[in-house]
Amino acid sequence: MRKFAASMLLLLAIPAAASAQILTFEGVNSTHPTPNDYATVGGFYNGGVSGDGTSGTNYGISFTTNALGICLNTPGALCPNTSRGGLGDPNSARTGLFWLAGTETFMNVSAGFTGGFSFLYSAVNQGGNVTVWDDVNGSGNLLTTLVLGVTPSTCDVGIYQAAFCSFVAAGSTFVGTAKSVAWGGVANQIVFDDVTLGSDVPGNPGDVVPEPATMTLLATGLAGMAASRRKRRSA
Numbered sequence: 001m002r003k004f005a006a007s008m009l010l011l012l013a014i015p016a017a018a019s020a021q022i023l024t025f026e027g028v029n030s031t032h033p034t035p036n037d038y039a040t041v042g043g044f045y046n047g048g049v050s051g052d053g054t055s056g057t058n059y060g061i062s063f064t065t066n067a068l069g070i071c072l073n074t075p076g077a078l079c080p081n082t083s084r085g086g087l088g089d090p091n092s093a094r095t096g097l098f099w100l101a102g103t104e105t106f107m108n109v110s111a112g113f114t115g116g117f118s119f120l121y122s123a124v125n126q127g128g129n130v131t132v133w134d135d136v137n138g139s140g141n142l143l144t145t146l147v148l149g150v151t152p153s154t155c156d157v158g159i160y161q162a163a164f165c166s167f168v169a170a171g172s173t174f175v176g177t178a179k180s181v182a183w184g185g186v187a188n189q190i191v192f193d194d195v196t197l198g199s200d201v202p203g204n205p206g207d208v209v210p211e212p213a214t215m216t217l218l219a220t221g222l223a224g225m226a227a228s229r230r231k232r233r234s235a
Contacts, residue, residue, distance in 0.1 A: 020199035021113065023061070024092035027054050028069025032094045033079045038068040041097070060110035064137075067105040069095045070191060073162045082122060082191050085155040085166030088203055089194070096122075096167075096193040097183070104184040108136045109197065112179050116200035117144065118171025120193045122164040124153045128185025132174060138182035144174040148190070164191055171200035 029039050030052035040051030042065075047058040050069065071079030072094050084093040099105045117132050128148045134140040148170060155165035183192065194203040 020116075021059060021197040022092075022203055023059075023097075023195040023197075024089075025069045025095040025097055025193065025195075026092060027056055028052065028095050029071050030054050032071060032074075033077045034071045037080045038070045038098075038100075040065065041067040041069050044069075062108045062110075064106045066099045066101045067107070068098055068100065070098045072096055072191075072193075073160050073165075075159050078161050081162050082164035083155055083160040083162035083166070084120075084193065085160050085162070087166045088120065092194055092203065096191045097195065098188065098191045099183075100188050102187060104138075104182050106137050107181045107183070107195070109179055109181075112177040113197040114177050115198050116171060116173045116196075117178065117181065117198075118169065118194075118196045118200050118202040120167035120169055120202050121148060121190060122151050122167045123148060123185065123190040124151055124164055126150070126186040126189040128183070128190045130170070130184065131182045132172075132178045133180045133182065134176050134178060136180045138180055140179070141176065143176045143178055144172045146170050146172055148185070167191075167193060169202050171196070171202060173200050 023045060025041070028041055028044050028050045034052070041063040042048060042050045043062065044050040044054065044056045045059045045061040045063075047055075047060075049055050070082060073079055073083035074093055082096065086093070119130070121128075127150050130146045130148065131138060132143045132145075134143055151168050153163045153165060155162055183190075196202045
């Protein structure tokens with residue numbers, strides 16, 4: 001009986017899965033709409049500032065120098081040629097992630113993240129790909145790959161004035177601890193938003209995949225309970 005109680009205590013001691021972390025890129029641009037259409041993400045999520053001198057929550061997440069926060073069209077506020085089209089959280093509808101130089105940009109996560117990864121994206125002319133790695137700048141072991149197809153352009157042009165609209169969801173689970181994400185595609189042809197660490201569903205912190213370490217502890221606890229029962233039967 002004591003062994004059974006100890007196993008139950010082990011199960012109770014298992015930590016809950018961490019909440020998903022969502023990067024909305026809101027605030028990277030100092031104004032909306034912005035005269036320049038975009039600003040570098042810079043240290044916005046890493047204790048520093050964006051190219052517009054703004055700062056967000058310090059998640060220890062850094063972006064390479066070509067990563068930009070693009071101004072998204074909303075009804076009555078026009079920027080370039082991209083909009084969420086009223087999709088999802090209205091508080092995340094004014095800024096997205098893209099780049100104008102090179103074939104990819106990188107996001108490094110100093111603390112790492114586990115379980116799942118997801119985002120919204122729009123790519124009406126050229127698709128792209130996103131890879132998740134266990135070391136910085138897209139190095140180390142490849143944990144998961146998302147191949148991104150072309151998305152439809154379905155927004156009401158009269159309201160949103162954007163061809164890159166609306167966004168669609170993509171996500172994946174993986175095993176291991178991720179330290180970086182490589183965003184790949186044709187420059188100026190793909191836009192991302194609601195980047196979500198810890199969930200394979202973007203912008204939804206309620207759908208979090210348990211960490212592999214937690215599942216291992218659960219398996220260990222159940223194995224202990226089964227062994228205890230077998231010993232009681234044999235006695």
